[in-house]
Amino acid sequence: MPQWSQPAPSEIRPLEVAGTATGTAYTRPRVLPGVTPSAARRSTVFRGGLLVTQDPSRRVVRGDLLVRDGRVEGVGDVGHVPADEEVDASAYAIVPGFVNTHTHVAMSPLRAIADDRDLSGFLERLFAVDARRTESDVEAGAAQGIAEMLLSGTTSFLDLYYMEDAVARAVERLGIRGFLGWAVLDPALTTQKGIPVENARAFIGRWKGRARVTPLAAPQGVYVCSEETWLQTRDLARATDTLCHFHLSETRREVHELQEKVGDRPAAWLDRIGFLGPGMVAAHGVWLTRREIETLARRKVGIAHCASSNLKLAVGGVAPVVELREAGVRVGLGTDSVASNNSLSMLREMHVAGLLQKHHRWDAGALPAQTLLDLATVEGAHLVGRGADLGSLEVGKQADLVLVRLDHPTLTPARPEAIVSHLAYSASEEAVDSVYVAGECVVRHRTLVREPWANIHAAAEQAADALWSS
Ligand SMILES: [Zn+2]
Numbered sequence: 001m002p003q004w005s006q007p008a009p010s011e012i013r014p015l016e017v018a019g020t021a022t023g024t025a026y027t028r029p030r031v032l033p034g035v036t037p038s039a040a041r042r043s044t045v046f047r048g049g050l051l052v053t054q055d056p057s058r059r060v061v062r063g064d065l066l067v068r069d070g071r072v073e074g075v076g077d078v079g080h081v082p083a084d085e086e087v088d089a090s091a092y093a094i095v096p097g098f099v100n101t102h103t104h105v106a107m108s109p110l111r112a113i114a115d116d117r118d119l120s121g122f123l124e125r126l127f128a129v130d131a132r133r134t135e136s137d138v139e140a141g142a143a144q145g146i147a148e149m150l151l152s153g154t155t156s157f158l159d160l161y162y163m164e165d166a167v168a169r170a171v172e173r174l175g176i177r178g179f180l181g182w183a184v185l186d187p188a189l190t191t192q193k194g195i196p197v198e199n200a201r202a203f204i205g206r207w208k209g210r211a212r213v214t215p216l217a218a219p220q221g222v223y224v225c226s227e228e229t230w231l232q233t234r235d236l237a238r239a240t241d242t243l244c245h246f247h248l249s250e251t252r253r254e255v256h257e258l259q260e261k262v263g264d265r266p267a268a269w270l271d272r273i274g275f276l277g278p279g280m281v282a283a284h285g286v287w288l289t290r291r292e293i294e295t296l297a298r299r300k301v302g303i304a305h306c307a308s309s310n311l312k313l314a315v316g317g318v319a320p321v322v323e324l325r326e327a328g329v330r331v332g333l334g335t336d337s338v339a340s341n342n343s344l345s346m347l348r349e350m351h352v353a354g355l356l357q358k359h360h361r362w363d364a365g366a367l368p369a370q371t372l373l374d375l376a377t378v379e380g381a382h383l384v385g386r387g388a389d390l391g392s393l394e395v396g397k398q399a400d401l402v403l404v405r406l407d408h409p410t411l412t413p414a415r416p417e418a419i420v421s422h423l424a425y426s427a428s429e430e431a432v433d434s435v436y437v438a439g440e441c442v443v444r445h446r447t448l449v450r451e452p453w454a455n456i457h458a459a460a461e462q463a464a465d466a467l468w469s470s
Helices: 105-110 119-130 135-151 164-174 196-207 227-240 252-262 266-272 290-298 307-312 321-327 346-361 369-383 416-425 453-468
Strands: 043-052 060-068 071-076 085-088 092-096 098-103 154-161 177-184 213-219 244-248 280-284 301-305 331-333 401-405 432-437 440-444
Touching (some): 043 071, 043 416, 060 416, 092 369, 092 416, 098 280, 098 301, 098 331, 098 346, 098 369, 105 154, 105 164, 105 453, 135 164, 135 432, 135 440, 154 164, 154 369, 164 177, 164 213, 177 196, 177 244, 196 213, 227 244, 244 266, 290 321, 301 369, 307 346, 321 331, 321 346, 331 346, 331 369, 346 416, 369 416
Parallel strands (some): 043 085, 043 092, 098 154, 177 213, 213 244, 301 331
Antiparallel strands (some): 043 060, 060 071, 092 401, 401 432
16 A cells, blocks of 8 residues: 555645635746746745744744745745745644654665564564665665655655665655765675775765765664774765764664673774764664763764664663763654664654653653754754754755644644644644755645656555565
8 A cells, every 4th residue: 555645636725826826736836027937936935834943942933934045035024025936824834844864765665574573683684685675676765765754744864775876866856855874884794796985985976065965974883894894984984074874782782792892882982993073973872871972972973863663673772862962962863764663754753752751761851842843853954964054944044844734633723832742742744735845845735746656656566576575
């Protein structure tokens, strides 16, 4: 069953476009005299939306949002400015696009392939399938996952996989922002052709400087990377001024095996060998000591917290999110792949992350709704190195935003003082109506704009047929 279907026409409430209401699901924007159609949507004004700004004072205000050339130019009452497109947003909350700080998007056709196993059983099944992957099934899987992310309000994601060129192509096809980490591990342990760190270097060279794709290198974890591999990857990140993303202390087994081998826990060892530094995002960070937390804070390493994945794989521990944040470590939320979640929805991830901390700590006030939304937006933006221009609705920032239906049952009552809570705890993906990346509408009334879902779906099912039979 396709996860996303287009709503029946009767269910669609059109965004009203000034002066051009025709009763169709979407009306063509008004083209101003002297403006060529291709440039017609360079500016958009959203009128009367409930703006969940995520600005430094976390204002929620009823007002307008003016977007020009991909960036936010006005927030609040923007007056009677001329714009190429005018959208009546009074029935919507306008929220910054979510930043998913850890996933393996190309694994999407593998949803449910290794359910109900612990991490070692899970990896055993996944490695067998991984060895058979092709560029075309990686691209088909990435497109499937990107569709799921866009349709649930995610506008940026941080990925870790190989064959990332295929993922990058899917990113550019569908218009999301991809921070794409090429998986690096020891040459003796990889199914990649050639040397992984050199493959990462070449990948960065091919894709650096693109608008929607940000390439980087991604050491897979201490269980497959030697000291030399870690340091080569660090040097590559420094030389190319790129991020570095890796798995860290996900299970006790990982910690104990490294301790037996080198006498240190993973974070402590990575610091001892001189690997850790700014511009790094570690996924999981479940099994950390207080000293390791202090080390991560001192080295300015961020943590992508993957609550659903940790729970489903039964890693046993709970990431010390509160202590990490108290120590000054930036924390974002990650879905991990659909093989271990089994969703890419950041709405679900906020909900689960909040409940996990509250329950574990016997503290209903732990990770309150506002903090959860922060992790999913502004904090995630900082993790991917883009805190200055992603993650909030502020003048000068990129116009990555989501229109969420306020008349949806899961957002009722649509009171301004409740909207953050609804987003963190109850909002359904089905309430995500339209999504913009850099001012470009990439989802309109739950329909992908750039490519029909039917094509993406068919390719993903074909990829799954080949992979599941292994
Ligand atoms: Zn992962």
